[in-house]
Each structure stands twice: as C-alpha cells, then as structure tokens.
Amino acid sequence: MILDELVTATHNRLERQREKVSLPKLKQEVAKLNATAKLDFLAVLQRPGIHVIAEVKKASPSKGTIVTDFPYLQVARTYEQAGADAISVLTEPDYFKGKLRYLNEISAATSIPTLRKDFTIDPYMVYEAKLNGAAIILLIVAILTDEQLCNLRKLAESLGMQAIVEAYTETEVTRAVRSGAKIIGINNRNLKNFAVDFGHSFKMRSLVPAKIPVIAESGISGPADVKRLAQADFKGVLVGEALMKATNKREMIRAFKEF
Numbered sequence: 334m335i336l337d338e339l340v341t342a343t344h345n346r347l348e349r350q351r352e353k354v355s356l357p358k359l360k361q362e363v364a365k366l367n368a369t370a371k372l373d374f375l376a377v378l379q380r381p382g383i384h385v386i387a388e389v390k391k392a393s394p395s396k397g398t399i400v401t402d403f404p405y406l407q408v409a410r411t412y413e414q415a416g417a418d419a420i421s422v423l424t425e426p427d428y429f430k431g432k433l434r435y436l437n438e439i440s441a442a443t444s445i446p447t448l449r450k451d452f453t454i455d456p457y458m459v460y461e462a463k464l465n466g467a468a469i470i471l472l473i474v475a476i477l478t479d480e481q482l483c484n485l486r487k488l489a490e491s492l493g494m495q496a497i498v499e500a501y502t503e504t505e506v507t508r509a510v511r512s513g514a515k516i517i518g519i520n521n522r523n524l525k526n527f528a529v530d531f532g533h534s535f536k537m538r539s540l541v542p543a544k545i546p547v548i549a550e551s552g553i554s555g556p557a558d559v560k561r562l563a564q565a566d567f568k569g570v571l572v573g574e575a576l577m578k579a580t581n582k583r584e585m586i587r588a589f590k591e592f
C-alpha cells in the first residue's frame with residue numbers, strides 16, 4: 334500500500350539524515366536563525382474570503398510526472414504576485430521528486446508563508462522545516478498517533494510555525510479536532526487508493542467546529558470549485574496539479590480569489 338511505502342521510505346531517509354546531521358546539531362542550527370517577523374498563516378485564514386495555498390509539485394504517486402519543465406522559483410514568484418496566500422512545497426524526494434532545497438529557496442525568494450508538504454513523522458522533520466524557512470507544516474492524521482499529532486503540532490508552534498492537520502475519514506477528522514488542531518485540512522484524495530472525490534470535503538465539513546478554519550485539499554480544478562467551497566464555509570483551498578498545469582497561473586489564482 335502506497336501510504337505505508339511512503340512512510341517507510343521517510344523513516345529510512347530520516348535515519349540516513351540523522352547520521353549526517355544529529356538532532357542536537359540541527360537544533361543548534363535552528364537556534365541560530367535570526368528572529369525574523371513571524372508569518373502568521375492562522376491570522377491570514379481569519380481574514381474574510383477564501384485563501385489559496387498554491388502548490389509547487391513536479392510529480393506525484395498517482396499522476397507520475399506532472400510537469401517536465403519545473404522552474405520552481407519562477408512558479409513560486411508568479412503565485413505570490415498573483416495573490417496566493419501561501420505556497421505549498423513538496424519536499425518528499427522519492428515519490429514527488431521534491432527537495433528541501435526547493436523549500437529553502439522558495440521561502441527566501443517570497444514573502445508569504447510556505448508549507449513544507451511532506452510525510453512528517455518525527456520532530457527532526459519539524460526542525461528541518463523551520464531551518465528551511467517553512468511557516469507551516471503538514472501533519473497527516475492517518476500516519477500519526479494521537480500523541481505524535483499533539484506533540485508535533487506543539488513543537489511546530491513553539492518554533493513559530495503552524496500545522497495544518499490533514500484528515501480524510503470521519504474518524505480522522507474527529508481525531509484532528511480532539512488533538513487541538515488550530516487548522517484542519519480535509520483531503521478529497523483517499524490516500525489508500527488515490528481516488529479523488531471533490532464532494533468528499535463537503536460531507537466532512539460539519540464535523541469541524543466553526544471556530545477552526547478548514548482547508549479543502551486535492552482535486553480542485555477551477556474557480557467554480559473554489560466558489561462552492563467558499564459558500565460552504567471553507568477558509569482555504571490547496572491546489573496543486575491544476576495550477577502546475579495551467580498555462581496562465583496568474584489568471585487562475587486571480588479567478589480563485591474573486592470569491
């Protein structure tokens with residue numbers, strides 16, 4: 334099953350990385366960071382309207398290579414100029430052809446919050462996210478225990494970042510709420526079989542109390558989808574493939590933001 338494979342690959346990569354840079358050493362590097370102004374994505378989500386997290390993604394397990402030409406910095410700058418509220422950067426290398434370096438460079442080249450989009454399973458990865466400029470991390474309920482969910486989110490917050498806690502099933506949404514998540518993402522993609530159902534997030538929305546902002550993720554293909562989500566009280570959308578393939582990314586983001 335792909336999710337298990339992704340998590341195993343992440344564990345293996347993490348072990349190799351720890352041998353190169355120990356956790357204490359990584360923490361020291363993070364402690365040396367200049368205290369720059371915090372990019373507060375939660376505050377952004379509390380403004381009126383629907384907010385766009387535009388994703389920089391070269392490939393995915395379900396789609397294979399999405400784009401062959403991948404000028405990631407130019408894409409990120411275009412997203413920011415077009416009015417995106419945050420940029421999601423895939424850093425998983427084996428299945429998404431992502432790199433931490435992309436996150437690092439994009440965070441330095443733009444001034445909106447960046448999300449480390451990865452399969453975060455360990456505090457080490459939260460420190461890496463911080464060191465490479467992320468303002469947000471993703472925590473996937475399906476691959477974490479309740480204790481990990483809570484501890485990793487609190488660690489991110491203690492480092493001045495925020496966590497989007499991603500859920501798919503009813504049980505996962507309930508666990509996300511119970512864990513104290515301040516931002517919840519409802520995925521339209523079933524990570525067990527890749528099936529995407531745009532209607533899925535609407536069915537799950539009411540499980541989240543109104544005070545917690547909810548982001549709809551995956552399978553969002555155009556402004557009409559975003560309008561429906563805004564009307565259903567979603568505060569944000571995470572859009573990857575549609576934007577990566579769009580010939581006019583600027584126009585697509587502008588159209589998303591009209592609602």
Ligand SMILES: O=C(O)c1ccccc1NCC(=O)[C@H](O)[C@H](O)COP(=O)(O)O
Nearest residue numbers: 393394395524550551552553572573574
């Ligand atoms: O996209 C996949 O194939 C995939 C497989 C297994 C785990 C995660 C996967 N995708 C990550 C995402 O959820 C998307 O990058 C993100 O939500 C944007 O989705 P889309 O707009 O459909 O590209």
